[in-house]
Amino acid sequence: MQALHxxxxxxxxxxxxxxxxxxxxxxxxxxxxVAGLDLxxxxxxxxxxxxxxxxxxxxxFIFQEPRLFPWLTVEKNIAxxxxxxxxxxxxxxxxxxxxxxxxxxxxxxPKELSGGMAQRVSIARALLRNPxxxxxxxxxxxxxxxxxxxxxxxxxxxxxxxxxxxxFVTHDIDEAVFLGNRIVILKSRPGEIRxxxxxxxxxxxxxxxxxxxxxxxxxxxxxxxxxxxxWGESGAGI
Amino acid sequence: xxxxxxMTSPVPVRGSKPGAKRARARRRVDLxxxxxxxxxxxxxxxxxxxxxxxxSMFLPTPWQIVKGFRELAVTGELFQHIxxxxxxxxxxxxxxxxxxxxxxxxxxxxxxxxDMIDPSVxxxxxxxxxxxxxxxxxxxxxxxxSKIIIIAVGSFFPIYINTFLGIRSVDNKLYEVxxxxxxxxxxxxxxxxxxxxxxxxxxxVRLSLAISWLSLVVAELIGASSGVGxxxxxxxxxxRTDLVFVGVIVFAVVGKAVDSLVRYLDRKWxxxxxxxxx
Ligand SMILES: Nc1ncnc2c1ncn2[C@@H]1O[C@H](COP(=O)(O)OP(=O)(O)OP(=O)(O)O)[C@@H](O)[C@H]1O
Ligand SMILES: [Mg+2]
Numbered sequence: 001m002q003a004l005h006x007x008x009x010x011x012x013x014x015x016x017x018x019x020x021x022x023x024x025x026x027x028x029x030x031x032x033x034v035a036g037l038d039l040x041x042x043x044x045x046x047x048x049x050x051x052x053x054x055x056x057x058x059x060x061f062i063f064q065e066p067r068l069f070p071w072l073t074v075e076k077n078i079a080x081x082x083x084x085x086x087x088x089x090x091x092x093x094x095x096x097x098x099x100x101x102x103x104x105x106x107x108x109x110p111k112e113l114s115g116g117m118a119q120r121v122s123i124a125r126a127l128l129r130n131p132x133x134x135x136x137x138x139x140x141x142x143x144x145x146x147x148x149x150x151x152x153x154x155x156x157x158x159x160x161x162x163x164x165x166x167x168f169v170t171h172d173i174d175e176a177v178f179l180g181n182r183i184v185i186l187k188s189r190p191g192e193i194r195x196x197x198x199x200x201x202x203x204x205x206x207x208x209x210x211x212x213x214x215x216x217x218x219x220x221x222x223x224x225x226x227x228x229x230x231w232g233e234s235g236a237g238i
Numbered sequence: 239x240x241x242x243x244x245m246t247s248p249v250p251v252r253g254s255k256p257g258a259k260r261a262r263a264r265r266r267v268d269l270x271x272x273x274x275x276x277x278x279x280x281x282x283x284x285x286x287x288x289x290x291x292x293x294s295m296f297l298p299t300p301w302q303i304v305k306g307f308r309e310l311a312v313t314g315e316l317f318q319h320i321x322x323x324x325x326x327x328x329x330x331x332x333x334x335x336x337x338x339x340x341x342x343x344x345x346x347x348x349x350x351x352x353d354m355i356d357p358s359v360x361x362x363x364x365x366x367x368x369x370x371x372x373x374x375x376x377x378x379x380x381x382x383x384s385k386i387i388i389i390a391v392g393s394f395f396p397i398y399i400n401t402f403l404g405i406r407s408v409d410n411k412l413y414e415v416x417x418x419x420x421x422x423x424x425x426x427x428x429x430x431x432x433x434x435x436x437x438x439x440x441x442x443v444r445l446s447l448a449i450s451w452l453s454l455v456v457a458e459l460i461g462a463s464s465g466v467g468x469x470x471x472x473x474x475x476x477x478r479t480d481l482v483f484v485g486v487i488v489f490a491v492v493g494k495a496v497d498s499l500v501r502y503l504d505r506k507w508x509x510x511x512x513x514x515x516x
Contacts, residue, residue, distance in 0.1 A: 037414055057420040067415050071433040071510040081425050111512035129419070 003029045004041075005190035013132075014163045018176035020219075021186030027169040028064060029191070031135045034167065035061045047133070060131030062139045066118035068110040075106040078124045089128075096124040099154055101147070115142040123151070127158065133165045140175070152178060156203065173223070177216050178205055185222055195222050298480035303487070306480035316469075320488060323454055323465040326382075330389025330457075331450040335443070338394045342401025356402075363395045367453050371460055385457035392453035393446035400442030404435025437508055444500045451493045 003026040011017055021027055032038040034045055036054040045052045047059075055061070068077045075084060075093055082089045097103055100120040110118055119142050126134060136155075140148045156179065159166055170176050176183050177199060185195040197219065205212055280300050286292050287299030294302060310316035341359075345352040371388055378384035408431055416430045458467020466485050473481035 035418065037417065055417045055420065059418075061418040063411075063415070065411075067411050069412060069415075069429070069433070070512065071436075080419050081421055081429060109510045111510065125419075 003191055004033075005192050007043075007191070007193055009184060009193065009196075011165060011167065013165055016159055016166045016179055016181045017168065017184060018180030018182070019167065019169045019184045019186060020171060020173060020176045020223075021191070022188050023171065025186045025188035026191030027186060028137050030186075031061070031137050031167065031169055034133075035059055035135050037061075057129055058132045060126040060129055060134040062123055062126045062134070062136045064137040064141070066110070066115070066122040068118055068121055070110050073107045073109055074102060074113070074121050077110070077121055078128055080125060082128070092128055093124075096127055099127075100124045101150065116144065116147060119143065120147075120151070130162065131164065133167070136166065136168045138169055138171065140170075148175075155179065160203070173216060173219050174207060177201075177212065177219060178207060183219060185219070194225075197222065295477050295479055298483060302480045303483045306478070307484045307487075310469075310481065310484060316484070316488070319464060319466050319469045320492065323458065323467065324492070326385055326457070326465065327389060327447075327450050327454045330386045330453070331393045331447060333386060334390030334393035334450070335397045335446055337390070338397035338442075338446075339401055342398045343405065346402045346405030352402075359395075359398065363399075367392045367449075368456060371456055375460060380461035385454075385462065388457040388460075389450045389453045393450040396445035396449060397439075397442040400438040400445070401435065404438030404442075405431055407438065408434045437511065440500065440504045440507070444497060444504075447496055447500060448493065451489070451496070455489065 007030065009017075019027055019030065029038065033041050034052070036045075036052045036056065036059065039054070052059075069080070072080075075097065078093050078096060079089055084090050084093065097106060100123055102117060102120060102124075105113065105117065110121075113121065119139065123139055126136075140151050143151060152175065155166070155168075158164060166179075168176075168179055180199050183195075183197045183199060184193055185197070186192065187194045199215060201211055201215060283297075284299050284301060287294060287297065287302070298306070307316070341355070345356050345359075367388065370391065374384045374387050378387065412430060412434070413426075416426050421429060454465070455467050455470075458465040459471055462468040462471075466488055470482050470485035473479070473485065
């Protein structure tokens with residue numbers, strides 16, 4: 001089965017790419033290919049000109065679901081293969097737990113966490129590794145509006161401080177405009193890029209600003225064009 | 239059976255308070271009967287023996303069994319036998335369990351090893367332990383070695399099968415996480431495969447311990463000069479049926495104690511599990 005078709009995307013170092021598209025259009029598949037988790041595809045994916053042969057510590061990945069190790073506590077899940085006895089790791093883990101607002105749950109097991117809390121643990125786990133490229137698959141989908149806004153700020157802060165290249169999948173247009181310096185709009189069946197838009201809004205962005213709203217409408221109308229095209233194509237086919 | 243009775247038990251209807259009360263009362267009666275039954279049986283048993291209805295060589299009374307127990311306990315003979323039996327079971331279990339663990343890991347990780355080895359193991363598994371006893375005696379004589387081999391063979395299969403199953407039940411989604419986090423092979427085993435197969439492993443250990451305890455009886459009945467099995471055989475040959483009962487009860491009690499220990503470890507090590515607890 002072909003999930004994606006004709007995807008061409010050139011990401012510069014330090015970019016913040018947001019990817020939006022309807023459910024099932026192949027967003028997760030695209031991220032998995034970039035991560036090196038799926039190797040059965042046609043075409044080429046390169047990092048610094050070298051083809052990606054598999055997952056690596058330089059490419060962080062936050063899955064759509066938390067995927068925590070159920071036998072490890074929150075802090076051990078974040079540390080995973082790194083030892084908490086190292087004072088460096090200990091300090092960073094404590095910092096991250098505070099950053100994702102899970103203080104007090106260090107010793108809790110995943111079964112004692114809500115979906116959103118578990119997802120924040122998996123975000124902390126990826127951030128601890130300080131990867132060059134961070135691939136995020138709808139990471140804030142399970143969060144309430146306030147926690148979500150906080151996590152968006154956290155992510156932007158890390159991006160600005162560390163220059164991490166971000167590829168961020170979402171189905172929330174506001175989120176895509178708020179975070180990205182480039183938005184990639186996908187359409188489904190087959191999953192293709194419909195549009196790439198540069199977001200030329202300066203940080204810090206305010207969702208209530210008129211420039212933000214204007215841009216949001218532009219993206220929205222691009223989306224509607226996608227719908228029209230889908231209609232048109234199927235209409236022509238019949 | 240338990241599932242069946244659960245299915246046929248009436249569903250509590252909302253607002254039927256008298257019904258609930260009646261059910262509670264019935265449960266109390268059930269509990270009373272459950273605790274009275276053993277006492278009643280013991281009483282009847284004692285009476286039947288005391289009035290001479292049954293020959294004590296055929297069926298000793300509970301009191302005679304208690305006296306027999308005291309006799310063996312006072313001289314320390316009983317604990318010597320128990321110690322020797324436990325030692326044999328432990329050595330046999332360790333040898334068989336370790337071999338099973340290594341082979342289970344091998345076939346669990348390698349499809350090729352599974353294809354080559356597993357069919358033979360499945361054939362051997364079907365041979366009853368009792369059937370190979372005489373063969374092992376033929377090859378190794380009435381030695382300590384043959385007893386340990388009988389026990390080792392019995393404890394091999396549950397651990398082998400459950401180690402294999404445990405490895406194959408590792409969640410692919412977590413395997414992907416281990417790849418994204420760049421675990422090396424050693425870390426993948428230590429931090430992913432072992433913890434996720436621990437529930438299976440402990441089940442294998444429990445089954446194996448039970449089987450090695452049973453195999454011990456076989457081994458010691460075939461020919462031994464010590465151990466609880468020997469105690470039973472010796473007592474029956476000397477018409478000391480009360481001591482036969484002592485041996486049988488010791489087997490049951492020690493077996494249950496070992497099983498409870500493993501179940502305790504099970505609860506302690508697997509508290510992270512989010513499963514149905516009944
Ligand atoms: N393991 C798989 N085998 C075969 N087809 C798959 C597999 N995983 C996904 N697909 C198909 O690939 C397409 C894209 O799936 P993908 O998970 O990438 O969608 P998505 O854009 O991430 O959707 P969502 O927003 O719901 O997460 C879907 O049509 C799906 O049916
Ligand atoms: Mg997806």
